[in-house]
Amino acid sequence: MGTRASAELEVFPNPKPSRDYTIRIDSPEFTCLCPKTGQPDFATLKLRYIPAEHCVELKSWKLYLWSYREQGGFHEDLTNRILDDLVAALNPRYIRLQAKFNVRGGVYTTVIAEHRAPGWQPA
Amino acid sequence: MGTRASAELEVFPNPKPSRDYTIRIDSPEFTCLCPKTGQPDFATLKLRYIPAEHCVELKSWKLYLWSYREQGGFHEDLTNRILDDLVAALNPRYIRLQAKFNVRGGVYTTVIAEHRAPGWQPA
Amino acid sequence: MGTRASAELEVFPNPKPSRDYTIRIDSPEFTCLCPKTGQPDFATLKLRYIPAEHCVELKSWKLYLWSYREQGGFHEDLTNRILDDLVAALNPRYIRLQAKFNVRGGVYTTVIAEHRAPGWQPA
Amino acid sequence: MGTRASAELEVFPNPKPSRDYTIRIDSPEFTCLCPKTGQPDFATLKLRYIPAEHCVELKSWKLYLWSYREQGGFHEDLTNRILDDLVAALNPRYIRLQAKFNVRGGVYTTVIAEHRAPGWQPA
Amino acid sequence: MGTRASAELEVFPNPKPSRDYTIRIDSPEFTCLCPKTGQPDFATLKLRYIPAEHCVELKSWKLYLWSYREQGGFHEDLTNRILDDLVAALNPRYIRLQAKFNVRGGVYTTVIAEHRAPGWQPA
Amino acid sequence: MGTRASAELEVFPNPKPSRDYTIRIDSPEFTCLCPKTGQPDFATLKLRYIPAEHCVELKSWKLYLWSYREQGGFHEDLTNRILDDLVAALNPRYIRLQAKFNVRGGVYTTVIAEHRAPGWQPA
Amino acid sequence: MGTRASAELEVFPNPKPSRDYTIRIDSPEFTCLCPKTGQPDFATLKLRYIPAEHCVELKSWKLYLWSYREQGGFHEDLTNRILDDLVAALNPRYIRLQAKFNVRGGVYTTVIAEHRAPGWQPA
Amino acid sequence: MGTRASAELEVFPNPKPSRDYTIRIDSPEFTCLCPKTGQPDFATLKLRYIPAEHCVELKSWKLYLWSYREQGGFHEDLTNRILDDLVAALNPRYIRLQAKFNVRGGVYTTVIAEHRAPGWQPA
């Protein structure tokens, strides 16, 4: 794995798959472009998940976020797409992503999406 | 859509209607007039909703709030009317509006109203 | 309604009785007298209620609080009496009063009481 | 009641026994001795209870805490003993005591114990 | 018990085994080595447990944490291993460990794991 | 003096002109229009002054700020104009005005201007 | 000295008159009446002084503040009058009083006055 | 002026050149690339200046910052270069730039540089 922006999320085997436990990853350094104006947008992403067989590799997560640096995206769409990518890569028991965008025009927007594996229940 | 105050709320199609997810919009720049004294009132509005088919367009929300600048309104009435407008425009699965008014006479007032689509349940 | 302390609570018709919504009123300027020592006591009152047919008029609430300025009262008793007065005036669906008294002798005391209309349930 | 440390907790009749309401008493000035080293320990006690027939008199609570000034006690034991004394004196519907001890050796310890009257249920 | 790092956790008898109560222990001074780079990692550990027959001795907990000073460990694995050691030593009714690691590469990671004794239920 | 927006600042005689003392007035409810876009701007004004013969009447200050509600003005110009009006009305020994505007486009702007009476020196 | 409001400030001999040292007394429980409306005003007083021959007795300061409970007074006048009373009673080397009044009409007012003994200089 | 990143800083005439006053501009959305690793860096820039004949146009400042998005730069060099560009464009009486970079490897770095016009003195 190099040090370039990459749309690929790498994973590693969950060291304790027998236990439902939570991993929280906060990333205050997310930036993309506004699809309307082309100008930079900034957000803090807060990820929480209960791994099944795999965990996301942290450096790969950082490079994945970097890959949005020159991409445009609406807040609502972007948050759901990142969550979908994480679900595809991790197939987690539970996952929740919060994207808190920086204020624009006096308005602060946050989008929060979650996903549960079919049939999984909190203990 | 111009840059004038407007009582019209514009919407766009929810990019992920298959998922129940939450959009939070905080607007600390709401101002209207006190219906008793005619003097300016100020409030912070906090909106949270789970979209169904539509999301509120952010610039339109900003112009909508602007349209209250020269209107009078009692705290309790205003909060319920804004919520009603949002329900009419968005027909959301769930929506909650909190209006936290600036202190007057040593008293801090906040009004919180919510609405659920008939039959909708949190997952 | 004048600008004198008054034990009377005035009300106005709830503008949206069809919806269960919450009104929060924080009053950091409550003062009464300690029934033991006669010296001033200070408290912050936090009121939250779901109105039924009536809402409390804010200026009247301020004058009502003022009426305690030269009255003595034990913390536990005072909080319950104010709640009872509010229940009598408003007959609300739900109401909760928190009185957080200033520290005395290194001890911080808060009293919290609530009331529900018989048969009322949160949605 | 004098102004000396006293292991005795005094009570007074609950002014509103017909209502389940909560009394919170925070006491940041608790100090005792470490049973291992004999050196002073410090803690903040946070008490919350729903009175039945009696409330604890605040000055008596202050003198009671003072009575630990020259006593040794392990964190876990001390917290349970104070709770037991309160239960014996008040026979409350519900009571909860949190003792947050000052850091020792880079470790912050808090002990939290609660008790419910048999058969009592929150509304 | 000396003052050397030690992988051994010492316990003492729970002074109040008849009551379900909670012990919280916060340790902001945890450090280990990154298994990839060999460089120091730092974390704050937050432990909460309901003891059964035994409580963890605080000095022994401090020496146990010290024993990680020259050990490598992935965040997810480390947190689960420390929880397993605590479960083995204490056999508690309930236990929860949160390990909040210091930021690396703009990413903040926290791992949270818990364990319940089979058949135990919160009151 | 009525309750309408007014560009007039009223003053009253300084009750203690023999002493250099400071009056601070913070006004978080200032709003005007952006001269470029016509959209509302918001700011918090912080005024500090040492009165000479006159003090500004607080209600008149409030009505004066209100008079900007439908006026446009660049940040730098507006702050200096308000300061000039205060100097003209009060002729103070010292005066300082800080206008902290709400964020626009990810940029937070504050303008700070002060004035001293010729020959006046701090003690 | 009893426990009644009293306009009299009592003093005691400075235990260390050979040293310039500072005494700070913060009193968040000041209340008086607004001379315009007759309604209660509230303020936090912050006193700092370097004693000469006398220090102010703390209980007497509390009773002195209490004596304003039913008095009216403009912010600027009140602050200077209290400072004058302190100067008369203490004749201090240096004294500074800050009165931070609670918000009224969206405006926060603070008055700060100080006095130095003729010829006294900070070390 | 378009909405593209631009290395050009636009200015406008100072509306009050006769007065020394301060303009503060905080920009929490600065990002560039690390010249060693090529990975994104993030910083908050805090600018304060006393204008002479010109002020910096805010939108142009935003576009100027945007122009660093794909540029590399060492912290110390970058801060001085931005300050030099501002001095060249504004020729201000006084200017100070603080660049607070996000943590890397457990280390938080801030660079602060200032410039004064020859012969200018604070009042």
Next chain:
Amino acid sequence: MGTRASAELEVFPNPKPSRDYTIRIDSPEFTCLCPKTGQPDFATLKLRYIPAEHCVELKSWKLYLWSYREQGGFHEDLTNRILDDLVAALNPRYIRLQAKFNVRGGVYTTVIAEHRAPGWQPA
């Protein structure tokens, strides 16, 4: 040196007497008795000094503070006495002691005293 309260302050040689540097020691666990009521008082002590030939040994400082546990003392007198003891033991170039006492009767008191070696000047 044992682990008993001790009025003796122990010192050790300053490891860098050629440099004027500052040592700050904050002690939030000071307790003594009120000389009027005999009841416990609590304070946070903040010490700052520039050592000459000696530094205060930290454990000895802790035991010294402990020695006040059963002593009475007025705030002003106590602070000056502790400073005098430190001056006698350390003979420092500069020393400053702040004692911030816990609130009593709604009044917060802090006493701050300092001492300089004759002829010493800050660099």
Next chain:
Amino acid sequence: MGTRASAELEVFPNPKPSRDYTIRIDSPEFTCLCPKTGQPDFATLKLRYIPAEHCVELKSWKLYLWSYREQGGFHEDLTNRILDDLVAALNPRYIRLQAKFNVRGGVYTTVIAEHRAPGWQPA
């Protein structure tokens, strides 16, 4: 330069030696051993300096701090030694180091030392 602890501080040429500017480096991840007990100590180091010909390389600073991981050192001595190493490596115009050690025995200790190049004066 590898990724091992190293007592060597590497430097690079100051990119703007013609200007006096400040570099702040905060390092909350410093750990060493207590020379009395052999147990781990923790501190936050805050460095501020005005470079002359050289700046400290950040990774080298991190490895330098790491080199203290298994060294003992008294607070006062350690702070002065680190400052001396920085002076030797950088020969800066001005430098200041603050070491804020974690609480031990209820006592918080901070040591602050600074150095100026002979003849250098702040602008």
